Amino acid sequence: MSLQQRLQRLARKSGLDDLSAQIRTSVERGLEQRVKLAITGLSRSGKTVFISTLAQHLLQSDQGRSLPFFCASADRRIIGARNLSLASDRPFQLQQTLADLQAAEPRWPASTDSLSEIRLALRYRRQPGLKRALGEHSTLYIDLIDYPGEWLLDLPMLEMNFQQWCQQQQALFGAEPRAQLSAEWRAQLQAVDWLAPATDEQQKQLARTFRSLLQQLREPPYSLSLLQPGRLLMPGDLEDSPLLDLFPLLAPWPDHADQAADDSLLARLQQTYDAYREQVVRPFYQDHFRHFDRQIVLVDCLKTLNQGETCFTDMQQALNTLLHSFNYGRNGLLRRLFRPRIDRVLFAATKADHVTANQHHNLDLFLQLLVESAQREIRFEQVDTRCLALASVRATTAAEARLDGQHLSCLRGQRKDNGEEIALFPGEVPVELPRPEDWSCERFRFVDFAPRPLPKGLLLPEHHIRLDQAVEYLLGDLFQ
Amino acid sequence: MKSNSNWQRPAELSPDALEPSKEQPATADYAEAREIPLEMAQDVAETRIDEQPAPRNTPRRRGPIWLISGLLTLLATAVGAELYRLISWSSDLHPLLGIGLGVLTLLLIGLVTLELHRGLKGSRQLKQVQQMQHQARVLLDQRSHGNSSQLIRQLGQFYNHTPLNSELQQALQQLDSSYNDREIMLYLNRHALSQADEAAQKCVQRYSVESGVLVAFSPWASFDMLLVAWRNLRMLREIATIYGLAPGLLTQGRLLKQLLQNLAFAGASELAMEAGSALLSSSLTSGLSARAGQGLGAGLFTARTGLTAIRLCRPLPDEQQDRGMLSNIAKGIVQRLTARA
Numbered sequence: 001m002s003l004q005q006r007l008q009r010l011a012r013k014s015g016l017d018d019l020s021a022q023i024r025t026s027v028e029r030g031l032e033q034r035v036k037l038a039i040t041g042l043s044r045s046g047k048t049v050f051i052s053t054l055a056q057h058l059l060q061s062d063q064g065r066s067l068p069f070f071c072a073s074a075d076r077r078i079i080g081a082r083n084l085s086l087a088s089d090r091p092f093q094l095q096q097t098l099a100d101l102q103a104a105e106p107r108w109p110a111s112t113d114s115l116s117e118i119r120l121a122l123r124y125r126r127q128p129g130l131k132r133a134l135g136e137h138s139t140l141y142i143d144l145i146d147y148p149g150e151w152l153l154d155l156p157m158l159e160m161n162f163q164q165w166c167q168q169q170q171a172l173f174g175a176e177p178r179a180q181l182s183a184e185w186r187a188q189l190q191a192v193d194w195l196a197p198a199t200d201e202q203q204k205q206l207a208r209t210f211r212s213l214l215q216q217l218r219e220p221p222y223s224l225s226l227l228q229p230g231r232l233l234m235p236g237d238l239e240d241s242p243l244l245d246l247f248p249l250l251a252p253w254p255d256h257a258d259q260a261a262d263d264s265l266l267a268r269l270q271q272t273y274d275a276y277r278e279q280v281v282r283p284f285y286q287d288h289f290r291h292f293d294r295q296i297v298l299v300d301c302l303k304t305l306n307q308g309e310t311c312f313t314d315m316q317q318a319l320n321t322l323l324h325s326f327n328y329g330r331n332g333l334l335r336r337l338f339r340p341r342i343d344r345v346l347f348a349a350t351k352a353d354h355v356t357a358n359q360h361h362n363l364d365l366f367l368q369l370l371v372e373s374a375q376r377e378i379r380f381e382q383v384d385t386r387c388l389a390l391a392s393v394r395a396t397t398a399a400e401a402r403l404d405g406q407h408l409s410c411l412r413g414q415r416k417d418n419g420e421e422i423a424l425f426p427g428e429v430p431v432e433l434p435r436p437e438d439w440s441c442e443r444f445r446f447v448d449f450a451p452r453p454l455p456k457g458l459l460l461p462e463h464h465i466r467l468d469q470a471v472e473y474l475l476g477d478l479f480q
Numbered sequence: 481m482k483s484n485s486n487w488q489r490p491a492e493l494s495p496d497a498l499e500p501s502k503e504q505p506a507t508a509d510y511a512e513a514r515e516i517p518l519e520m521a522q523d524v525a526e527t528r529i530d531e532q533p534a535p536r537n538t539p540r541r542r543g544p545i546w547l548i549s550g551l552l553t554l555l556a557t558a559v560g561a562e563l564y565r566l567i568s569w570s571s572d573l574h575p576l577l578g579i580g581l582g583v584l585t586l587l588l589i590g591l592v593t594l595e596l597h598r599g600l601k602g603s604r605q606l607k608q609v610q611q612m613q614h615q616a617r618v619l620l621d622q623r624s625h626g627n628s629s630q631l632i633r634q635l636g637q638f639y640n641h642t643p644l645n646s647e648l649q650q651a652l653q654q655l656d657s658s659y660n661d662r663e664i665m666l667y668l669n670r671h672a673l674s675q676a677d678e679a680a681q682k683c684v685q686r687y688s689v690e691s692g693v694l695v696a697f698s699p700w701a702s703f704d705m706l707l708v709a710w711r712n713l714r715m716l717r718e719i720a721t722i723y724g725l726a727p728g729l730l731t732q733g734r735l736l737k738q739l740l741q742n743l744a745f746a747g748a749s750e751l752a753m754e755a756g757s758a759l760l761s762s763s764l765t766s767g768l769s770a771r772a773g774q775g776l777g778a779g780l781f782t783a784r785t786g787l788t789a790i791r792l793c794r795p796l797p798d799e800q801q802d803r804g805m806l807s808n809i810a811k812g813i814v815q816r817l818t819a820r821a
Contacts, residue, residue, distance in 0.1 A: 068654070068667060128808065357658040361623035398657040399521040403514075409524070410516055423521035427513035445513035465658045 041298035599730025684786030692779025
């Protein structure tokens with residue numbers, strides 16, 4: 001092997017061969033020409049639809065029509081936009097998702113089962129001012145990634161070892177509704193001798209039961225969010241991998257744990273947990289979840305209102321735990337170059353089109369209630385936060401009815417489950433946490449609507465709700 | 481021990497003992513969810529216009545009105561009598577002279593009436609603008625729905641039959657049904673008056689550069705004041721016309737009064753700060769002579785006046801509008817000055 005080949009190999013190993021690309025990335029970041037936007041949300045909170053419509057609106061932003069509150073676009077300062085995601089190894093299926101929404105009988109995209117990324121380049125004219133000295137035109141690169149929301153909940157596992165994780169899960173499964181549903185499974189665990197040698201088959205068997213338990217908890221009527229490990233619910237490319245034979249030890253921790261045999265269940269679980277953490281969660285975190293500049297947290301508030309208080313508290317807890325995995329703080333110039341932190345967070349209540357327009361403000365307030373403690377911690381780092389009710393795609397139209405002699409605003413749309421067209425007054429969104437006896441279907445009936453077809457050509461403001469305000473808040477200051 | 485203290489002892493009451501009238505019925509807490517038959521639902525028009533009468537203006541104070549109208553009557557009678565005597569005297573001299581003077585008098589009376597009419601209309605409009613600004617400010621703080629329809633109707637009436645109407649109507653049509661009052665205000669602020677805003681800003685820029693240059697090159701220092709006042713008055717009139725106010729001396733006078741109040745009380749410190757920073761920060765003044773520096777000052781003063789006039793004439797308040805404009809104007813003036821020098 002010649003010296004040159006060796007050098008090349010060494011360079012590749014140490015990541016030097018893409019050094020120039022890395023430097024360029026850092027410099028662009030430093031000059032605020034590249035922004036990584038974290039789209040955070042639990043599963044089924046609307047990440048994929050948000051990303052695809054956001055991308056489509058931004059790609060058309062040079063027309064200045066569909067985003068009236070996004071100043072750069074409304075002032076016609078955006079010259080053009082380009083989708084650069086084809087260069088990526090895992091491009092986001094923008095065309096496919098949009099085609100689904102544009103079809104004559106449109107449908108919401110299926111659950112995301114793998115990670116994909118999209119990069120947009122927006123060329124814009126600078127505003128008159130100091131920065132104009134850097135050139136009249138500039139390009140902003142926007143990076144977005146889409147991933148299954150289930151995976152997100154794995155991030156807190158990086159901070160815990162197996163024993164700590166088990167303790168946390170024990171606390172969770174000790175409370176209703178998990179306790180009741182998992183009683184049988186926990187009894188099964190009690191009977192196991194953790195220190196005695198065990199077989200692969202035994203571990204697999206137990207993991208399978210745990211997995212079906214998690215799947216049960218995810219579906220209505222429980223609709224829980226805080227379910228770990230996430231890959232058990234959405235394995236992605238890890239289907240049938242031994243890494244997924246993982247479950248928490250929900251029995252009391254064995255007394256003489258250090259005397260466990262090498263192939264005992266305890267030792268096996270510990271190994272699997274460590275391997276899962278290092279080979280699955282850490283790469284996911286390192287490659288994609290560090291170095292964000294801005295963040296939007298999508299929350300489906302209506303689900304919690306439909307499902308009740310347990311769903312509410314569980315979602316609250318899930319959001320609180322997962323937001324700990326992100327770095328918040330203000331960015332100085334050096335900081336932005338080397339270790340950027342999130343300096344602006346938007347909490348968004350999705351599906352604003354599923355309530356009447358006069359309830360949007362209440363939806364804002366209810367969201368504030370849900371994320372209150374997370375918001376407080378983020379504010380402590382002097383980071384801007386805001387709550388906003390939005391809809392990436394508008395599935396309903398506003399209508400009005402006269403009922404019992406009074407005007408009633410209502411919604412008109414097609415049910416998601418049977419496609420029947422209905423007019424609905426879905427009830428008022430409370431601004432305080434309802435009392436236990438108020439969580440009833442008498443009070444809230446938020447129906448899932450099927451989307452209305454998006455046009456194949458230009459989008460208009462009537463195809464979204466407040467997406468433009470979200471963009472303005474998250475990215476507006478970068479188009480200076 | 482006698483209990484004549486002035487506080488009442490805490491006591492526990494049974495909830496049943498409370499007066500029922502104080503309690504809200506439990507069902508009134510929220511409206512229940514329900515499905516509505518499709519045929520009963522009508523689509524909502526994007527902008528709703530209610531048939532509510534606009535609130536009447538508050539009645540003015542009586543005292544000065546009597547005084548002024550008394551004086552005016554006296555003056556009119558005196559002038560009328562004098563004119564009558566003039567015409568009769570001149571027609572005694574020669575009938576043609578009498579006819580000529582009579583026609584001239586009629587023409588003059590007609591012109592004064594017209595001016596008075598326009599002036600009254602203008603000042604009424606100015607009052608309307610103030611009222612709309614106030615409403616818009618209130619709405620900007622609200623997240624409610626449907627309260628803005630009155631203001632929208634007023635705006636529509638105000639700009640009916642003016643060149644600004646088409647843009648306003650276009651913006652009103654594009655209002656989304658999901659916008660709350662605050663968003664409607666923000667939207668209209670950005671999109672309904674952009675043509676007028678652009679024209680007004682151009683006007684301010686033109687006049688301030690002009691008055692800056694005029695002052696810089698005027699040979700007599702005492703002449704400067706007159707020059708600036710003249711340009712400012714012209715500018716005031718033009719801005720009022722751009723925002724759809726009927727032009728006239730009375731309008732101009734009223735506007736000037738408000739403007740001076742504004743400049744003197746609200747904006748004095750602001751003015752000093754902005755003008756000072758614009759002068760100092762830009763290092764623009766390094767190559768300028770003392771006269772040119774005065775010109776720059778006069779230009780900035782004109783710009784400041786113009787921006788305040790825009791703020792007074794614009795029916796929707798916009799606090800962010802004039803940001804950065806002063807420094808642009810300063811640059812413009814300096815460019816003109818150095819190009820000529």
